[in-house]
Amino acid sequence: xxxxxxxxxxxxxxxxGLRALVEAGSDFEVVGEAAxxxxxxxxxxxxxxxxxxxxxxxxNVDGIEATRRIVEELGGDAPRIIILTTxxxxxxxxxxxxxxxxxxLLKDAGPARLIDAVRVxxxxxxxxxxxxxRRLIAHFTSRSDVRRAHPEALASLTERxxxxxxxxxxxxSNDEIAEKLVVSESTAKxxxxxxxxxxGARDRAQLVVMAYQSRLVLPSDSS
Numbered sequence: 001x002x003x004x005x006x007x008x009x010x011x012x013x014x015x016x017g018l019r020a021l022v023e024a025g026s027d028f029e030v031v032g033e034a035a036x037x038x039x040x041x042x043x044x045x046x047x048x049x050x051x052x053x054x055x056x057x058x059x060n061v062d063g064i065e066a067t068r069r070i071v072e073e074l075g076g077d078a079p080r081i082i083i084l085t086t087x088x089x090x091x092x093x094x095x096x097x098x099x100x101x102x103x104x105l106l107k108d109a110g111p112a113r114l115i116d117a118v119r120v121x122x123x124x125x126x127x128x129x130x131x132x133x134r135r136l137i138a139h140f141t142s143r144s145d146v147r148r149a150h151p152e153a154l155a156s157l158t159e160r161x162x163x164x165x166x167x168x169x170x171x172x173s174n175d176e177i178a179e180k181l182v183v184s185e186s187t188a189k190x191x192x193x194x195x196x197x198x199x200g201a202r203d204r205a206q207l208v209v210m211a212y213q214s215r216l217v218l219p220s221d222s223s
Contacts, residue, residue, distance in 0.1 A: 003122045004031045004048055006079065008040040008063065009055040014107075018053055021111045028118065037061025037069075044070045049079040051118050054101070056085055056092050064095050071100030071202070080121040080203075097205045103127025126204035154214055156198045162216065164191040168204055169211035 005028055007018045015033050022028045031047050034040035036058045044052065052070075056063040063083060071078045083096040083104040093104050102121040105114065117127050154162060160181075167177045178188035192204070201207050211217045 001027065002029050003027055003118060004029050004050045005118060006030075006032045006034065006040070006043055006047065006049045006052045008034040008037070008052060008058065008066065009084065010035050010058040011055075014055070018114075021114050022053075022118065024111065025115050025118075028115075035059075037063060037066030040066045041069050041073075044074065044079060050122050052079045052081045053105075053118075054081050054083055054096075056083060056096065062092075064092050064099055067096055067101050068099035080124075082117055082121055082127055094209070097209050100202055101205065102203050103205050124203065126208075153199065153210065154216060157195060161191060161195050161198070164188070165195050165207060165211050166217055168192060168195070168207045169217045171208075 003025075005022050007015050007022070007030060009015050009018065012035075015035075019030050019033070022030050031049055032043045034043055038061045040052065040054065040058075040063075041061065043049070054063040054067055058066075061069075067081050067083070070081065078100070081096075081101045083093055083101045084107050085093050085104050086107055096104065103117070103126050105117045105127060109117070120127050154165070157165065163181070164177060167180060172180065174185055174188045174192060177192070178185045181188065183191075192207075195201070195207060196203070199207065199210055201210060
């Protein structure tokens, strides 16, 4: 199966470099490039895209707002979006995850990491480095200006599903959750799917954000 990729970055040289790396994969096809968020939104509406590589800092409409609009407008038909970041300077990765991105990738990641990242999100998984993600989300959800999710949002979850949500927030894979709970991988996967369905989450990245927003996992836990 060919994975169709859209690249959104305001720097032409960066787009060219990303295109070269992506097209080196035999199962990839670059279906378009966008120099700003407006172009990214327009292409998402018209092109058949599986995965978008989305820079944060772009003119007119930035990558965060573009991600939000694409996910809200296209819903389940929206492409998977990877936020491209320098991490140390981009304070908006958390907002990108809230907006519906499936994860983030450091701009200095090597070619192999980029290729793997595209494949990971294309199959519906979230691209989350456990340590980095927990530290980043914990930091920004601890700020006083961050909107909290009401605990009532978790009321529909069973005790086991709450336990699974915490483990997802800690960055555990389905295999690791299964081992931790002493259940089969298929059972762990079903629990994760049920939690996503009940909370209306698009993927595991959204579950991580919800776990911190609802204070089910506290910032102090991620030190």
